[in-house]
Amino acid sequence: MVQTIHRDPALFYWILFPISIVMILTGVLRHYATILLQTTPKKLTLPALREQRQLLHGINLRTNYSAISSASFAARKNYLVSAYKNGDFLKDPDNRGKPAGNPMTDPAAMEGMMGMMKGNMAMMIPQTLIMGWINAFFAGFVIMKLPFPLTLRFKSMLQSGVATRDLDVRWVSSLSWYFLNLFGLQSVFIFILGNDNAASQMAQQMQQMNPSGAGGMFQPGQDPDKMFKSEAENLEVVEHEYILKGVEERVLGLV
Amino acid sequence: MPTERELAISPIVQESVQHNTRVISNIRSLTASLFGIASGILGLESYAGFAFYLLGTFFVSVLIWAFLAKGKQGEYFQGPLSELWAGDVLGGGMSFVLTWTLFYGLVRA
Numbered sequence: 001m002v003q004t005i006h007r008d009p010a011l012f013y014w015i016l017f018p019i020s021i022v023m024i025l026t027g028v029l030r031h032y033a034t035i036l037l038q039t040t041p042k043k044l045t046l047p048a049l050r051e052q053r054q055l056l057h058g059i060n061l062r063t064n065y066s067a068i069s070s071a072s073f074a075a076r077k078n079y080l081v082s083a084y085k086n087g088d089f090l091k092d093p094d095n096r097g098k099p100a101g102n103p104m105t106d107p108a109a110m111e112g113m114m115g116m117m118k119g120n121m122a123m124m125i126p127q128t129l130i131m132g133w134i135n136a137f138f139a140g141f142v143i144m145k146l147p148f149p150l151t152l153r154f155k156s157m158l159q160s161g162v163a164t165r166d167l168d169v170r171w172v173s174s175l176s177w178y179f180l181n182l183f184g185l186q187s188v189f190i191f192i193l194g195n196d197n198a199a200s201q202m203a204q205q206m207q208q209m210n211p212s213g214a215g216g217m218f219q220p221g222q223d224p225d226k227m228f229k230s231e232a233e234n235l236e237v238v239e240h241e242y243i244l245k246g247v248e249e250r251v252l253g254l255v
Numbered sequence: 256m257p258t259e260r261e262l263a264i265s266p267i268v269q270e271s272v273q274h275n276t277r278v279i280s281n282i283r284s285l286t287a288s289l290f291g292i293a294s295g296i297l298g299l300e301s302y303a304g305f306a307f308y309l310l311g312t313f314f315v316s317v318l319i320w321a322f323l324a325k326g327k328q329g330e331y332f333q334g335p336l337s338e339l340w341a342g343d344v345l346g347g348g349m350s351f352v353l354t355w356t357l358f359y360g361l362v363r364a
Binding site: 020144177183187 | 301
């Protein structure tokens with residue numbers, strides 16, 4: 001049995017389109033707010049910068065070792081390993097061996113946490129506001145029919161405020177249109193804002209679940225001395241092989 | 256899986272890989288929205304609509320394979336099956352459902 005409900009076509013103009021437009025504009029706003037809230041990284045002092053760069057130097061040497069000859073690799077390795085072990089590059093050599101300070105007291109760490117807080121706020125506030133707005137203005141009636149059937153369990157969620165027991169689950173209220181927008185607008189944002197936008201909260205939540213490794217290198221509370229020691233060990237176990245070894249045969253093989 | 260030595264001789268550049276994935280995801284999100292509009296106007300319901308989306312996505316994948324990758328998918332993707340043929344299908348599915356519902360509602364219901 002197919003249920004039909006005669007609805008005012010004005011429902012579309014006064015509910016469906018406003019919700020969509022508000023969702024899109026919120027996404028654009030969130031994108032630009034995220035850009036504005038981004039704090040430029042603070043200038044590091046010379047020793048701190050040296051500490052960071054020299055560790056990166058070691059990592060780069062370890063990943064790209066095949067590009068240089070064995071002799072130059074050995075020279076670089078010996079220099080870096082001995083310097084790492086001596087702690088020559090440390091920001092404050094007096095603090096060696098002491099436990100790391102509480103990250104709450106370190107101002108640099110606090111700044112990173114503030115940045116994360118700001119990102120979270122930029123997500124949470126619009127979400128709550130729009131949910132409240134839809135619940136306050138558009139609750140209590142069905143506005144559209146989904147093109148696919150759902151199980152009965154969705155009834156309480158998608159037809160909230162509509163107390164009709166026999167109504168098909170496919171008839172849904174405005175809140176479900178909000179959810180569809182929430183999940184499906186990512187492609188619209190790609191057209192408006194480009195591919196690496198910060199508009200969609202779904203994408204941001206995914207990002208937070210698996211944070212990239214690049215930012216986590218100098219996490220607060222980590223002892224740089226220990227990182228240098230482990231990097232020295234990593235460098236020492238590298239089995240060097242020059243990439244140009246046997247290149248003649250490879251080139252001749254190409255011909 | 257290529258060995259470490261092969262990777263060092265012909266390295267995989269991360270930027271190019273990202274560029275390829277971005278191209279795929281751009282195409283997917285555009286076509287998914289368009290397929291949603293089409294199936295909404297056609298008035299497809301339930302399984303017919305999802306089948307329409309999968310068929311359309313497959314068609315688009317064939318076009319990508321033929322025109323963008325010029326038939327040599329192995330040169331552009333490390334795992335052609337997951338990156339070209341099934342890449343971003345679920346993410347596009349969300350957009351598909353959105354436009355499908357919108358146009359179904361506008362045209363039919």
